[in-house]
Amino acid sequence: MFDKFFALPVIKGDAFLRLLPTDKTITSILFDGGDFSSFTFENLVSAHTKSLDISIVSHADSDHIGGVIELFTTKKIGIKELWLPAHWAMLLDYISNLQTKPTPTDLRNPEKTYKCNVKENIFPEITTGTLNRVFDNLSPFSTKVINYQNHKMFMDKTTMIYNLVLLASKANTKIRWFLFDNDSDPCPKSGEWYMRPWNSKEIHAGASAAIMPLTVIYSLTITNKYSLVFHSLKSEGSGVSSIFYSADSNFKFIKNANSNKSQRTLDMPKLEERAIVTATHHGSNDEAHKPFYDYFSGSDYLYVRSDRDCCSRPTSKLKNFQTKYCTICRTSKATCCITINKSTLASSATFSPKIELEFTKCSVGWTTTQTVCCCQF
Numbered sequence: 001m002f003d004k005f006f007a008l009p010v011i012k013g014d015a016f017l018r019l020l021p022t023d024k025t026i027t028s029i030l031f032d033g034g035d036f037s038s039f040t041f042e043n044l045v046s047a048h049t050k051s052l053d054i055s056i057v058s059h060a061d062s063d064h065i066g067g068v069i070e071l072f073t074t075k076k077i078g079i080k081e082l083w084l085p086a087h088w089a090m091l092l093d094y095i096s097n098l099q100t101k102p103t104p105t106d107l108r109n110p111e112k113t114y115k116c117n118v119k120e121n122i123f124p125e126i127t128t129g130t131l132n133r134v135f136d137n138l139s140p141f142s143t144k145v146i147n148y149q150n151h152k153m154f155m156d157k158t159t160m161i162y163n164l165v166l167l168a169s170k171a172n173t174k175i176r177w178f179l180f181d182n183d184s185d186p187c188p189k190s191g192e193w194y195m196r197p198w199n200s201k202e203i204h205a206g207a208s209a210a211i212m213p214l215t216v217i218y219s220l221t222i223t224n225k226y227s228l229v230f231h232s233l234k235s236e237g238s239g240v241s242s243i244f245y246s247a248d249s250n251f252k253f254i255k256n257a258n259s260n261k262s263q264r265t266l267d268m269p270k271l272e273e274r275a276i277v278t279a280t281h282h283g284s285n286d287e288a289h290k291p292f293y294d295y296f297s298g299s300d301y302l303y304v305r306s307d308r309d310c311c312s313r314p315t316s317k318l319k320n321f322q323t324k325y326c327t328i329c330r331t332s333k334a335t336c337c338i339t340i341n342k343s344t345l346a347s348s349a350t351f352s353p354k355i356e357l358e359f360t361k362c363s364v365g366w367t368t369t370q371t372v373c374c375c376q377f
């Protein structure tokens with residue numbers, strides 16, 4: 001039994017699957033699920049495993065959460081545990097308990113910080129009707145509190161979160177919650193040794209957590225900065241990690257290290273030679289990911305990038321990375337984003353513009369027979 005890591009060729013976004021031999025079994029871990037794909041995602045997963053021990057969703061963008069919602073919808077692949085951002089639990093709890101319309105002042109008032117008691121498998125008693133009522137309550141503030149684009153995103157993402165948690169709850173999947181936290185030390189008790197959060201802490205059942213409603217709302221909008229980052233230790237008790245899952249993080253936790261003294265320093269985990277590092281935000285050109293490129297440029301980890309075929313990605317900054325692999329490479333002809341017709345894709349399971357990447361763990365770190373990236377910048 002080999003330790004395997006796959007970058008799955010989802011239409012858009014990220015989906016990484018790890019099959020880790022532990023004791024006499026294999027622990028299967030899915031990190032994000034790509035976009036909605038008219039149920040082709042299930043085939044990508046079932047080619048490797050019939051069930052998942054852990055499925056993690058790093059943030060609420062559809063190109064990360066979509067495939068996981070599909071897995072729960074088709075129910076062919078059992079999912080034992082679902083690991084989610086804890087502020088989602090607070091959001092659902094907050095919405096379900098709203099008695100009166102929140103005012104913009106309520107949302108911004110730190111004294112109105114919302115406290116949430118985390119239950120083992122939290123799911124507030126809310127219905128679609130209740131959600132609609134809350135959406136109605138929030139909409140008059142869309143121009144005062146959230147701009148139109150953010151407001152729509154907030155509605156869309158809240159609906160996806162609601163659906164995911166409802167489906168998981170019906171499937172009796174255990175949900176574990178990770179509260180985003182860029183400013184304090186990683187907690188060694190959070191998660192499992194093979195999946196430790198880096199910029200969040202696990203909220204255990206019985207604990208309570210507090211957050212400002214406005215913070216939660218903005219975390220679901222275009223700012224897209226509350227992305228959970230995880231790493232995997234080389235072995236239990238090891239001080240070295242073998243995989244770093246960047247998700248769409250802006251890597252603010254690295255930036256803190258260089259800023260003023262009032263902000264604490266958070267080092268990156270120590271990575272073994274030939275560790276796998278997933279490219280942040282699909283190799284995006286966004287300046288927000290500069291700390292990622294500054295930190296990793298020149299080092300010889302294996303960079304794994306998933307994306308759609310978009311002209312702007314990956315950024316030429318990725319040129320400085322020595323060993324990189326793409327599920328789809330940028331060609332010189334890529335002058336615009338090609339729209340993939342999802343129904344065409346569903347009817348022709350063999351067609352995919354992306355390829356699956358496979359990596360195997362051995363004594364010298366991760367190895368692969370995949371062709372190295374041929375992106376033309």
Ligand SMILES: [Zn+2]
Nearest residue numbers: 013061063248
């Ligand atoms: Zn993304």
Ligand SMILES: [Zn+2]
Nearest residue numbers: 059061224248
């Ligand atoms: Zn994103």
Ligand SMILES: [Zn+2]
Nearest residue numbers: 326329373375
């Ligand atoms: Zn490439």
